[in-house]
Amino acid sequence: MRKKPDIHRCPWVDLSKPDYVAYHDTEWGVPVHDDRRLFEFLILEGAQAGLSWYTVLRKRGNYRIAFDRFDPEKVAEYGERKVQELLANPGIIRNKAKILASINNARSFLKVQEAFGSFAAYIWRFVDGKPIVHQLRTLGDYPATSPESDAMSKDLRQRGFQFVGSTICYAHMQATGMVNDHTITCTRRQEILKGYGTSSARTRLR
Template structure:
């Protein structure tokens, strides 16, 4: 039997199959699909003030509640949809976060209609290539960086909400704009090898 691979030392991950699978297969993998980048940004906004595992456990319910994060559908949500979402115990029920998600769908579509690709916009901040960090311990990984502040400001300028620098940095890590797997983690080099 294979020994347990060495992973980043996230609090609460060891022994949690869902959390370990997310770390091992998804977190830090460069994501270039505009819709998927937008979905992850919305979910990170819902995470504000909560642990990521809370969102991860509810992700399927979020996808069901938000029509698979289809921006066209979400942008068209009205009061009945807001009421439905606020009544859905499977998701995080916050008027402000639900409004932010609907608003962000409208911004996403407006950018697209202007010919501005969301993926190209996002990746432009890192020169279209993932930044490769070499952290050795969890406590070295920053909660935010000057670059995250810059991206946060750019998103806020476009009207996005729940996109503060800490949320944005968590999102940048998740979608592989930065490789913040620890150097001792078996995923560090694997993710590094995925850079275009």
């Protein structure tokens, strides 16, 4: 029987949490160009502000139900009754400012879609349409922001988005594959690179 290859993961992954491991192994860092998925990450990352990503990840299924499977057109129509319903939902983070920001951001999201044809076309401009591949080795090598996340944050704010500081924007870039921040020893790094080809990425030393 052929021995399974050893799997190496990024240092931030808590191996005692199967859902966290699965997220790292299947989603984190994979380029996303689907608008519904991009909107989902915007809502979840806004909810994360001041909290750990794992706190939000555990509630992701509840968010999908509560926010109509992240349909921006439906979320944009939420009124006071829906806000109160969400505030009473123990399955999500019951922070009124974050809930109101999600509704506001859905409306801004639709405006961006109208202006650019898709949100993906807009957001990927900040990396010139190509993932940036960082050369990371340790937990201390991970950046919290970048010039691209600074520019993204500024532009999103000008377009009316809320809870889109540079740190949140950088987390969005990591999650949706705009940057490949898997460490150089992580198995997923090369798997993702093979998926889109090194010619379609830009390597950056840190």
